[in-house]
Structure formats: structure tokens, C-alpha cells
Amino acid sequence: MIDVQDTAGPDAQERLAQQEHPEPRADGRPLSAGATVDGTALDAIAQRVLWLSCAIVDHANRGRPNTSGVKVGGHQASSASMVGIMTSLWFGGELRAEDRVSVKPHASPVLHAINYLLGDLDESYLPRLRDLGGLQSYPSRVKDPDRVDFSTGSVGIGATAPLWAAMSHRYLRDQFPETPLAGRFISLLGDAELDEGAVWEAITDPGARALGEVVWIVDLNRQSLDRIIPDVQIARLQGMFEAADWQVLTCTWGTQVTELFGRGEGGADLRTRLEDMPNEEYQRLLRSRPEELPDRVLGAAPSQALRELVGSLSEHELATAVRDLGGHDLPRLLETYRQIDDTRPTVIFAYTLKGRGLATEGHPGNHSALLTEQQLGDLAELSGMTLDDPWHRFDPGTPEAELVAQTARRLQRATPEPHPVETVPTELPWGHKAVTSTQAALGRFLSDLSRAAPEVGRRVVTVSPDVASSTNLGGWINKTGVWSPGERHDWFADDTERLLRWTEGSRGQHIELGIAEVNLVSLLGELGATWSRWGEPLVPIGTVYDPFVSRALEPWSYGMYAGGQSILVGTPSGVTLAPEGGAHQSISTPSIGLEQPGCTAWEPAFAQDLEWCLLDAISRIGRPDGRSAYLRLTTRPVDQSLADVSTDPALREERRRQVLAGGYRLRSHDQERVTLVGVGAIMPEVLAAADRLAELGIAAGVVCLTSPDRVFEALQARDELDADRGSAILDVILPRDRPAPLVTVQDGHPHTLAFLAAVRGDRTRHLGVTEFGQSSSVEQAYALHGIDVDSIVRAAAALAR
Numbered sequence: 001m002i003d004v005q006d007t008a009g010p011d012a013q014e015r016l017a018q019q020e021h022p023e024p025r026a027d028g029r030p031l032s033a034g035a036t037v038d039g040t041a042l043d044a045i046a047q048r049v050l051w052l053s054c055a056i057v058d059h060a061n062r063g064r065p066n067t068s069g070v071k072v073g074g075h076q077a078s079s080a081s082m083v084g085i086m087t088s089l090w091f092g093g094e095l096r097a098e099d100r101v102s103v104k105p106h107a108s109p110v111l112h113a114i115n116y117l118l119g120d121l122d123e124s125y126l127p128r129l130r131d132l133g134g135l136q137s138y139p140s141r142v143k144d145p146d147r148v149d150f151s152t153g154s155v156g157i158g159a160t161a162p163l164w165a166a167m168s169h170r171y172l173r174d175q176f177p178e179t180p181l182a183g184r185f186i187s188l189l190g191d192a193e194l195d196e197g198a199v200w201e202a203i204t205d206p207g208a209r210a211l212g213e214v215v216w217i218v219d220l221n222r223q224s225l226d227r228i229i230p231d232v233q234i235a236r237l238q239g240m241f242e243a244a245d246w247q248v249l250t251c252t253w254g255t256q257v258t259e260l261f262g263r264g265e266g267g268a269d270l271r272t273r274l275e276d277m278p279n280e281e282y283q284r285l286l287r288s289r290p291e292e293l294p295d296r297v298l299g300a301a302p303s304q305a306l307r308e309l310v311g312s313l314s315e316h317e318l319a320t321a322v323r324d325l326g327g328h329d330l331p332r333l334l335e336t337y338r339q340i341d342d343t344r345p346t347v348i349f350a351y352t353l354k355g356r357g358l359a360t361e362g363h364p365g366n367h368s369a370l371l372t373e374q375q376l377g378d379l380a381e382l383s384g385m386t387l388d389d390p391w392h393r394f395d396p397g398t399p400e401a402e403l404v405a406q407t408a409r410r411l412q413r414a415t416p417e418p419h420p421v422e423t424v425p426t427e428l429p430w431g432h433k434a435v436t437s438t439q440a441a442l443g444r445f446l447s448d449l450s451r452a453a454p455e456v457g458r459r460v461v462t463v464s465p466d467v468a469s470s471t472n473l474g475g476w477i478n479k480t481g482v483w484s485p486g487e488r489h490d491w492f493a494d495d496t497e498r499l500l501r502w503t504e505g506s507r508g509q510h511i512e513l514g515i516a517e518v519n520l521v522s523l524l525g526e527l528g529a530t531w532s533r534w535g536e537p538l539v540p541i542g543t544v545y546d547p548f549v550s551r552a553l554e555p556w557s558y559g560m561y562a563g564g565q566s567i568l569v570g571t572p573s574g575v576t577l578a579p580e581g582g583a584h585q586s587i588s589t590p591s592i593g594l595e596q597p598g599c600t601a602w603e604p605a606f607a608q609d610l611e612w613c614l615l616d617a618i619s620r621i622g623r624p625d626g627r628s629a630y631l632r633l634t635t636r637p638v639d640q641s642l643a644d645v646s647t648d649p650a651l652r653e654e655r656r657r658q659v660l661a662g663g664y665r666l667r668s669h670d671q672e673r674v675t676l677v678g679v680g681a682i683m684p685e686v687l688a689a690a691d692r693l694a695e696l697g698i699a700a701g702v703v704c705l706t707s708p709d710r711v712f713e714a715l716q717a718r719d720e721l722d723a724d725r726g727s728a729i730l731d732v733i734l735p736r737d738r739p740a741p742l743v744t745v746q747d748g749h750p751h752t753l754a755f756l757a758a759v760r761g762d763r764t765r766h767l768g769v770t771e772f773g774q775s776s777s778v779e780q781a782y783a784l785h786g787i788d789v790d791s792i793v794r795a796a797a798a799l800a801r
Helices: 004-008 012-018 039-062 076-080 083-091 105-117 157-175 191-195 197-203 206-210 234-243 255-261 264-276 279-286 293-298 304-311 315-322 330-337 373-382 399-410 438-452 474-480 517-527 530-534 546-561 589-595 607-619 649-661 680-695 708-717 729-733 750-760 778-785 789-800
Strands: 100-103 185-190 214-220 247-251 346-351 460-464 510-512 539-544 567-570 599-602 628-632 663-667 674-679 700-705 742-745 764-767
Touching: 039 076, 039 083, 039 105, 039 330, 039 373, 039 399, 076 105, 083 105, 083 185, 083 214, 083 330, 083 399, 100 105, 100 157, 157 185, 157 197, 157 206, 157 214, 157 517, 157 530, 157 546, 185 191, 191 214, 197 234, 197 517, 234 247, 234 346, 247 330, 255 264, 255 315, 264 293, 264 304, 279 293, 293 304, 293 315, 330 346, 438 460, 438 474, 438 607, 460 517, 474 510, 517 539, 517 546, 539 546, 546 567, 546 589, 546 628, 567 607, 589 599, 589 628, 589 708, 589 750, 599 607, 599 708, 607 628, 607 649, 649 663, 649 708, 649 729, 663 680, 663 729, 674 680, 674 750, 674 789, 680 700, 680 742, 680 789, 708 729, 708 750, 742 750, 742 789, 750 764, 764 789, 778 789
Parallel strands: 100 185, 185 214, 214 346, 247 346, 460 510, 460 539, 539 567, 567 628, 599 628, 674 700, 674 742, 742 764
Antiparallel strands: 663 700
């Protein structure tokens, strides 16, 4: 761990100014990107950014009519603590056009203020924070009108995204060397975000330690939403990053107070006193009246040397000294960036004040506090602005205007040339085993796809959290290998008994992570965004045990919100995983899939259905109107003849279209007294129940749904005359002229299919899983939860009376 104040020294600014022509590093980045920056101009820009960010929030709350009475909100104090860090990065010359930056959610006004000064945001948007069609509440890569590299807002998730983007770019360059180069991947995050487990899961992943292009800068303002972060936690945080083999830099103090620290024994005691006091005491010190401050700094038992030093300072000098933190000292920050080791990831802890430069500075309740009109007027005067003309840019010809123009030219980014995914076949030329599971069919599909459509297959990348072999990716991995940033020796290459060949290298197409579902889906999201970042689409397919989809849902949802497109396979699923017991049952995942925006959920019963669904899902990846997909599979072997797929080309194509529309009829009767609707692995029981009902003289139709999600969309679109959304499928599976009671059956929560009652207004009985189970056989589990043949027959017979 390096404290940069010790390596920089009070003459850092002078040294920077002397280096007019810094030599480039190996990666082409100048040794001191900020060497020729006019310090006075940089300070003026920082003050203007502070003003603009506060004015943006103020106009959102006071400048627009608000008839609902709902608070608009915004974060002036959280923005203020980031102004120095972001100004030094953008205008200090550190950023390149190729760099990507994730900005902490509550500092979005700072990002928009910077983009406005750079000419990347029209002035008309500045009063429209949190307004429909205006600036989003938090940075949004796909919804904001200006340049936003990463969506944030899901605390901790957006902070880790640059790490996964860096890994995705490394993989992409290995597979497609013509991919544009990238620079650093920088996360700007608040220290309270470090409470999130996703952060620690990410930094400890073995693949992260090789990513020297990753830089995190922690806004260490020691406040969270409701409180001051207790005690002094910096040593613990530093140690956790160091244990993960990250470089740790700390930018604690500014130039002025560092000079005081050098004044003999009293200076050393002052430093010890300020660094040892708990966060709460330091924050209280900031809010003290001037006459109280000396006693609060001295504490209970000060040394004589400390008394003499504090006594020699005026109230103003002392107040300035205790606020002189490294995260607001622009030369200190620039010097800190020079210490970055590009051979491993780096974290910089930059000490800041929440609300720096505002009347709310350091107040424990300042998180959502707004400046009063008088306080805003005072800030305007200090910033050389007026309330009547809040958006004034720097006058042409001034040093500030020239520095802004230089920065805008330096950060111009070319639009990547798109390379769409090659045409995806609608069907593969090989059949399927007579008895197989959908999970086994997945593994075979991946190998067959590479044979049938090699250009599509080379874009596939599979990811799993240490469950590759148990989710049937073994054959695929044996064929393509495991990706790693560099070649690794295979110590088991001569083991003749090994079935899974775990060959690692830069050309592999499978990425294996540790057991952390959050990492899996976070990486999926960034692999699924390469098409829009660098013009080269990938087809990311992640496998995870379906019971753990819920654990991974928030970061996967975040990835889709941020524009990532991927395929998540949850397998095995449901109580069909009976021997594993209740802890490994997935009950709510069918509903989750149906309700997830930007995603189509599938639960095919048969291998051929799975093939058609997967090919369709792949064809929708890596394009502006693309969608993600979630597939729920099982390990239960099923007789494939039950699918009754015609060999006639025309009828086969009709079945394929119905599968993709959401479902199809397996049995129909003119005098249908009840209709059985099944999904996924439960279809053998549904068909057996139909046979039993026929023996009882009850004609039962059978519907096999492949995607309740698609069928629900069709129901929503039925009265919208929107043929593109496939509403015609409703008359295929539930024709209006043949109404009958419905029994729906699913290895999941029964409410997932409850909407089917609205298709024709039928009486319904919904069978499914609503309770935790226990270890058992599949047959016992189905009986326990009432989804076995007997339960289906009883429900159908009761409705058919």
C-alpha cells in the first residue's frame, strides 16, 4: 500500500509544471498526463463543474412544476465530493478517448456538467434532470443523451462493470484481433458501495488480478445515505484489496496540511491525531464553530508540541488545514495517477468531504439536502456565475475555454464499425437422441452449432461459475478449450483417465469463474455489450443452477438495462431435481423470467424445441433491437417421440414457428371437455394424464408451451392489431370456437400460467409448486407437490363434470 502524499511531496505541482514533454509509457499513455495543465485554469473548471452540478439538481427541484407532490431528488453533496476527482481525470489530461469510466450513481450531475462543457450535451437538457426524455436520475448508457460509458444505480454492481468490460475486451481481442484497442477501465465509486458483496466477489476472482487496465477510485467521504461510516475502516479496506493482489494507493492529504505535518514534532502529532480519530469525530469537527475548532483538534490529551502548533494558526488556517484532503487537491490527484502500476489492477482511496465547497459540507444529513436559494446564490457568486444565467460557458479565448477545447479534442471517440453476427440457421442438420434431457441437448447443441455454422460458433462464449461439467458443457469445453489471458500449462494432459480436458489459453471459448453467480451474470452483461462498445458482437451463454437464478437476477437485470444481451441457462430446475431436496428447488424462476424486461423466457420440453429456441435466441443477440434470453432446463431424460414432430417439411416448419411463438398443440379433439397445458419436463405426466382421461371418456386436449412469456405477450397484443408480436398463436393453442376448462401444470409456481384464464375466460385449475420439498425420487416429488399424473387427472375430471 502506497500513500501518495509521501511520494509526491509539497513540490509536486512544480515538478509537474517542469515536465512539458513527458515520455510515453509502454501503452502510449504519457508518464504525466497532466504535466502541462494550467493549474489555475483547472481550479476554475473544477469550480464551474461544482456550480453546474448543483444548479442541475436545483432546477430539477425548484425550476419545474411538480403537481404530484413526489420529491424529485438529486444529490448535490455526493456530487461535490467527486468534483476534484472527475475534473482531474477529464481536464487534467489523464483520460484518453479509449478509456471507459463508470461514475458513481449520485455523481451523475457532475458527469453531465463535464459533458456539457465538452460540447457533448445540449444546454436544453441541463434543467431536465429526472424529467421524461431528459437526464436520468443515475448515469444510463442507453437512456441518457450524452456519453455515458456504464450505467450505474444498482449500488456496487455498476462499480464492478468496468472490470468485466476489461475482461470482455481481452477475450474479444484474442478471438477477433482486429477489434479496436481499449484503454483503462475506470470505476469511480463511493466508499459506502464497498459494503456490497458484489464488490468483493469481483475483486477476488482469479481472473481479475491480471487486469492491469482496471483502476478503481474510491470517493472516501466517510458518509453513506443515512449515517457517517463508523470508526476508521481504511486499513481493513486496504488490506482486503492487497490480499486480492491489487495495487493500493491512498491520496489522503492535500499540499497545505502536508506542509503542516512537516513542522517538527507538533506536525507529526497533528497528523497522528487527524488520522486516528474516528470518522464520526472528524465529521463533527468539520461542523464546529470557529472558536470551538482548536479544542476539538487538540482532543483530550494533546502534546505540548501539538498545542503550540495549533495555537500558532488562525481560525481560518486551522479550518482550511483540517479540510485539506487529497481528493480535492488536483495536483495531488494527478501525482497519484502517475503511480499506477499497469501490470495489475489498482484501487485509489481518495479522501474527500461530502458536500465539499457547499454550505452542507460534512453535515451527516446532507445526502439529499438541497441548498437554499440564498446558499445557491452565494455559490453562484463564488463561482463567477449568476442565477439568471446559470449555464454560461467559459468565454472564448480564456485559458479555461482553451483547456476545455483541448480536452474535447483529446476525448473524441470514433464510432466502431459494426460487424453483425453472421446469419444464424433456423435448424441444425442432425437429429437428437431418442431419450434425452434438455440439459444434455444443450451440450450437444453447442458442438453441433460450431460444425453447422462455424462463423456463428466462433462468436459463442460460454461462462459458468464452476459448474461447467455438471451443466453439460464438457463436450464443448473439450472441443474449444478454456479461455485465459495467457497460456497455462496443463498438468493433467497425460492423465488418460481424465474425461474433461481443461486446456487453457487465449483461444478458448469457455470462461470459468469461481462460485459466484453475481460475477457470472455481470460478465455475461459485458460480453453481451461488445457489439456496441467495439463493433464486434459475441454470443454469451451462461449456465447456472436454476435455484440460484434469483441470487443472480439483479446484476443480470442491470446488464440488460445497460444494453448487454446474453443467454442465461438455468439448469437443472424445479423439483425435478428431487434428490437434491428443497434447498435446490427453483419455484419462482418461471415467473421471474416472464416478468424480466428485455428478455424472453423459454422452458422447452423436448430437444428439438430447445434447438429452435436457442437458434432464435442467438439470432437476436448483438444488434440494436436485440434481446436476452433465459432458458429453464432439466436433467430429466424424456422420450423425444412424445414431441410428435412431423417429417413433412411444411408441417415441420409450421411446428417450428409455433414453438417460437410460445407453444403448440399436441392433441386436439372436436368435443374437447378439458384442455391440459404443460410446460417443460412435466410434459410426460401431462400426456399420460390425457391418456387416462380418454379411458374415462373425457376428451382432453394437450398444449405444450415453450414460452409462457411469448404467449403472455400475444395476449397483451391481441387487441392491438400488432401482428408482429404473434397474437395469432392464441387461436392455435386455445381456439375461441372450442372453449374448455383449463388445467395448467408446471414444475414451478402455478401463478405463472394463471393469465391463460383470460384468453377465453375459461374455468381453470393451476397445478404447480408452492411449498419447499425434501429429498426424494422424481415421482415422489411430483406426488408431494400435486403435479403427478393422478393429481392432473383429478383436477381435470373435476372441471369436466
